[in-house]
Amino acid sequence: MRTTTAGFSVTATLRIANVPGTFLRIVQEIAKRDGSLSEVHLVYGDFNYLIREVTVNCRSEEHSREIIGGLRELEGIELVEWQDDTFAIHEGGKLEIVSRIEIDTTDDLSRAYTPGVARVCSAIEQDKSKAYSYTIKGNTVAVVTDGSAVLGLGDIGPEAALPVMEGKSILFKQFAGIDSFPICLATQDTEEIIQVIKAIAPGLGGINLEDISAPRCFEIENRLRAELDIPVFHDDQHGTAIVVLAGLLNALKIIQKPLESLKVVVNGFGAGGVACTRMLYAAGIRNIIPCDSAGAVYRGRTERMNSVKEAVIEATNP
Template identity: 50%
Template sequence: MVSLTPNPSYSLTLRIKLPNQVSQLAVVIEAIAKAEGNLGNIDVVEKSREYIIREISVDAASTAAANNIEAAVRALSNIEVLSVRDRTFALHQGGKLRVEAKIPLREQDDLAMAYTPGVGRVCVEIANHPERVYDLTIKGNTVAIVSDGSAVLGLGNLGAEGSMPVMEGKAMLFKEFAGLDAFPICLATQDTEEIIETVKRIAPVFGAVNLEDISAPRCFEIEQRLQAELDIPIFHDDQHGTAIVSLAALTNALKLVNKKIETIRLVINGAGAAGLSMGRLFQQAGVKNLIICDSKGVISRDRTDLTATKREFATPHPGTLADAMVGADVFMGVSAPGVVTVEMVESMADQPIVFAMANPVPEIQPELVKGIVAVMATGRSDYPNQINNVLAFPGVIRGAVDCRAQEITTEMFLAAGKAIAALIPDTEISANNIMPSVFDRRVSPAVSAAVQEVARAAGIAKK
């Protein structure tokens, strides 16, 4: 199996004390390299005639690899390891968010306007004209990120507290890429009715709700009922964000291989929130030959274990994932690491497109199918063509909030995917360039504009 690439998510900072002699640093660097560490910054902290204290940043491929790197350095003679800091844990120390006031309180007048007695006038204005809550409070720029921690990343049911770091990170992305103030709402319940009731009760504060890491099939009912019962947009990113960015990537990949979306055979492995939502959106985009597989194989009509949402995609012919991939033009994985073999990819149609989006380990390592696939994409940042939801959800919510859309529709999802794909001109599309960078500052405004245009045309925008 191809080893994982060292990356910043498993990075260390080693503070070491070594003799101030020629070649001592080289010995440390050699030990790190032999332990398969990827060297980062090297800084001098303290220096004397006898010794030097340095801080060395190193990327590893896993927790075990990081431990091996530390052990390799500790084993060196004349080298003292003073401390080891996990950079990812250090970044999370104390949380990643804080609340700050927009208006400084410097004198009595400021206090009288921001709080009592002046604030009372604003309260009465909103009570008399409820729509003004968007202009006179945080509601018009604030998003609730709601999770019950039941399906956190690919890690499973970690509970409310275990989901908090992800929701904090999500809030950072909303702020950075869309200027939205988002706040984690991690609920101490996994009961569908309690989640729905809780979100309804806190909804007056927020301009939109982003559902996150709620397991299927409960997530489908929760989103549908909240959207039916509230007049603010509800967006389940695990479903729709993944579907939007996958559609954008598919749009440009098909241009490269000169195939039409209406004629391709597309196989999705993974029938959770992401896989089923992708299936729905792809069908709306024109895909006619679609096969979805779960851990038991093809979702077929002869199976008696299917949920109602899976039955929507049941096909006449049973089989395994390997069976489904024979002759397929496109494979998309939102499932588990290593479930696809080289032989399965070789059995696909000419110029196969493979999106292996399981994280952190994809369904098949890109190195294994180099020269076999026409286009390869993953969910990882250390390979070309990263398919990342951050290309979608900030702009989608920004657009929905700005036009005060009452809901986010399939047509808005399609428009968002088209807007993302269009940021790569046809002349620049290549096997390693089908998606804009997550740091491309054009993305969120383009998606927002596309979403607003569709919302206004459909008559669901209040502004």
């Protein structure tokens, strides 16, 4: 049986008679249907009735509807309304653009916009590096995708990929204080993606490539690194590889085994698998056997191969 998770939580607003034991019936109903009671908030109360918001973690959408149906059927308890909490936090999108300064007077406006802003523009025109100090460029990253390889979902297109990219932008801000914005491109043409990113790069301090299918992602990253003067990071490759090596190094401390002695099987040889293989090789492991949907990847194999796999396998799988 799948475990309950906040990813499928629902919140029910219930009007309950202010009688001892009434709330116990709600808890029993949730438990009977294998829900996990997460939060309870008292919204209103008087001598006659209470209004409570009850949040329940569920296993799936079907399970959440089953629990809501059970609560609706309880005698003497009114289901006022309910919401799917995951969809609720996505309403209106998860991001907004907020000014870092207050504009309360005409003087403030004159400095932030015309005419004062022209002086800053002229300074940057004379020395483009000043854009890092006087604009958002120095702390802003674009999270760029074409929606072709979204984790667990596959090729779902740019619009459907947008919630994931918004989430990644939140992580940049929450954990690193870096501003970022999702850029979802309506093209899967390698050259078009490269040219679009190059065209928007002047306003950015870095590029985070996200959920672009292999092998196109390798060429896009390599070209952008060569042709731009800002950092280019492919999260599915390098983010994955970093945490894999970190976890492996910590595990080896426990078992006291040298890195170079390992024989490693990499299960999956797309963008993440290729990057993990390269990272492990750079760390000193030589006996690495990558596997994909066609089995072990080895020199001379012709099925489901590409130039990136061929280049990596030349140094691995002895």
